[in-house]
Amino acid sequence: MPRYEYRCRTCGTTFELRRPMAQSSAPAPCPQGHGDTVKLLSTVAVGGTATAAPAAAPASGGGGCCGGGCCG
Template sequence: MPRYEYRCRACGATFELRRPMAQSAAPAPCPAGHDDTVKLLSTVSVGGTARGGDAPAPSGGGGGCCGGACGCG
């Protein structure tokens, strides 16, 4: 089940709730009991590399027809 982050407009607290996607826009009272909250926009960050430490660097050449294999152009 996804987690959604909310911010309370009354006290400024931020909090997370786990709920089904269908309920993501449903009202979410803050832990202090205030009802004036907004759902925050979440971002996903993916880091790292696709190659291992000893893997060879990818070589050039895109292949495909216009990559020189069929004589187009």
């Protein structure tokens, strides 16, 4: 289930809620009890390294438009 970040406009508290995507825009009461909150736009960073795929071996049979044959 995705997590969404909200901020309370009354006290400035930022908090997260886990809820279904269908409920992402539903009101989210502040943990301090305030009701005036706004959903924040979150960014996601994905770490890791990319590796190049090994080069494919060239197809045998020559080239050309007919799979190696002559298209006269």
